[in-house]
Amino acid sequence: MAVFTEVSEDEAGQFLHSMGLGTLIELRGIEGGIENTNYFATTTEGSWVLTLFERLTHEQLPFYLHLMKHLASRGIPVPAPCAKPESAPVPRGEDDLLHTLKGKPTxxxxxxxxxxxxxxxxxxxxxVGDMLARMHLAGRDYEGRQPNLRGLPWWNETVPVVMPxxxxxxxxxxxxxxxxxxxxxxxxxxxALPRxxxxxxxxxxxxxFEGTKEQPVLSGFFDFYFAGVDTWLFDLCITLNDWAIDHPTGRADAPRTHAMLQAYEAVRPLSDAERRLLPxxxxxxxxxxxxxxLWDFYLPREAAMLKPHDPTHFERVLQARIAAPLLP
Structure with missing residues (x-):
C-alpha cells in the first residue's frame, strides 16, 4: 500500500464528492504494501479507502471488485466497493464499481x-481459519473467472529474472x-483439489479484529487484489505460513497451526487429496x-513510502516446511 501516484486533497475531494460520498475532511497516504496507491479518506459521510491500481488493468479489476461485493452479500466481513451514483454514466472501460482517477483504475x-x-x-x-473456510464456501457460486495471476506460470517466468x-x-x-x-x-x-x-x-x-486479545472478534478481511481462482488448500497454506509460524525462524507453531486447521475443518473438512498435498x-x-x-526487492518501482519486504523471511519458511512437513 505504498503511494506511487500522488493525489491532492482537491483531486480526491472532487472525486469522492462526485460519487456521493460527502465532503473530504482528511486524506492520508497509507504506508506499507508494494502494489497499489492507497489513501485513507475521511468525509462527512464516513471513512473510506481510496485505491489507485498500478499494475492491474481495467479489464482485470471487475473480478476483484465484484468478488468482494459477492462475499459481502453473503455475510463475509469484507470491504464493499462503492458504486457510481445511479444517474452517473458508465464510461467505456469501466463498470459500476470501477472508476478512473488520474488515468488509473480506481x-x-x-x-x-x-x-x-x-x-x-x-x-x-x-x-481466521473459521472465516477463511466460510469465505471459500461463500465464493462457490461466484461467476467471475480469473486465474491466480501470481500462480505457477508466473513463478516459472519470474525465477529466471531473479536468479542473477x-x-x-x-x-x-x-x-x-x-x-x-x-x-x-x-x-x-x-x-482433484477443490477450487x-x-x-x-x-x-x-x-x-x-475488534474485542480483546483474549476474546478477539474478527471484523474483516481486506486487500483482495491478489485474489483469483486457485485451490482452496493453497489459500489455506498461505494463511498458515503467516499466522501460525515463529517469525524469526520460519518454523511452524504447533498450537496456532492446530487451532487454524481445526477451525477451518469444522466449517469445511479437507478432502483426501487435500490431506495428501498439505505439505x-x-x-x-x-x-x-x-x-x-525477491522480485520486489531487486526490481523495485519508484514510490513514496515504499518499503520492500525482506525476501529471506520466506526463504526460511520454505526451508522449514521442507525440513518439517506440515501434516493435517
Missing amino acids: AVVNRLRGKSEMSPTVAHCAA HLDEAQAALIRSELAYQNHIAQSSAYA GPVHADLFRDNVM AMARAGALRFWISR
Missing part, C-alpha cells in the same frame, strides 16, 4: 472497523523447489512469496 471501499493483530494468539488463528541476484545455495534451492512444484501440479492428486475464488494474500495485516502446498505458499519478494 476503487473506493468502506474502511473496516478494528485493527490488525501482528502477534496473534490461538484464538486469533481459530477465528541469488547465491549458489539460494539458486539451487529455488530451482529444486520450482521443479518440485511443477511436478506436483501435474499430478492426479493436484487435479474456487481465493484471497491468496491473507497475511496478518489484511485482517481486522506440498505449504511449500508452494512459501515459494510464491519468496519469489515475489
Whole structure:
C-alpha cells in the first residue's frame, strides 16, 4: 500500500464528492504494501479507502471488485466497493464499481472497523481459519473467472529474472523447489483439489479484529487484489505460513497451526487429496512469496513510502516446511 501516484486533497475531494460520498475532511497516504496507491479518506459521510491500481488493468479489476461485493452479500466481513451514483454514466472501460482517477483504475471501499493483530494468539488463528473456510464456501457460486495471476506460470517466468541476484545455495534451492512444484501440479492428486475464488494474500495485516486479545472478534478481511481462482488448500497454506509460524525462524507453531486447521475443518473438512498435498502446498505458499519478494526487492518501482519486504523471511519458511512437513 505504498503511494506511487500522488493525489491532492482537491483531486480526491472532487472525486469522492462526485460519487456521493460527502465532503473530504482528511486524506492520508497509507504506508506499507508494494502494489497499489492507497489513501485513507475521511468525509462527512464516513471513512473510506481510496485505491489507485498500478499494475492491474481495467479489464482485470471487475473480478476483484465484484468478488468482494459477492462475499459481502453473503455475510463475509469484507470491504464493499462503492458504486457510481445511479444517474452517473458508465464510461467505456469501466463498470459500476470501477472508476478512473488520474488515468488509473480506481476503487473506493468502506474502511473496516478494528485493527490488525501482528502477534496473534490461538484464538486469533481459530477465528481466521473459521472465516477463511466460510469465505471459500461463500465464493462457490461466484461467476467471475480469473486465474491466480501470481500462480505457477508466473513463478516459472519470474525465477529466471531473479536468479542473477541469488547465491549458489539460494539458486539451487529455488530451482529444486520450482521443479518440485511443477511436478506436483501435474499430478492426479493436484487435479482433484477443490477450487474456487481465493484471497491468496491473507497475511496478518489484511485482517481486522475488534474485542480483546483474549476474546478477539474478527471484523474483516481486506486487500483482495491478489485474489483469483486457485485451490482452496493453497489459500489455506498461505494463511498458515503467516499466522501460525515463529517469525524469526520460519518454523511452524504447533498450537496456532492446530487451532487454524481445526477451525477451518469444522466449517469445511479437507478432502483426501487435500490431506495428501498439505505439505506440498505449504511449500508452494512459501515459494510464491519468496519469489515475489525477491522480485520486489531487486526490481523495485519508484514510490513514496515504499518499503520492500525482506525476501529471506520466506526463504526460511520454505526451508522449514521442507525440513518439517506440515501434516493435517
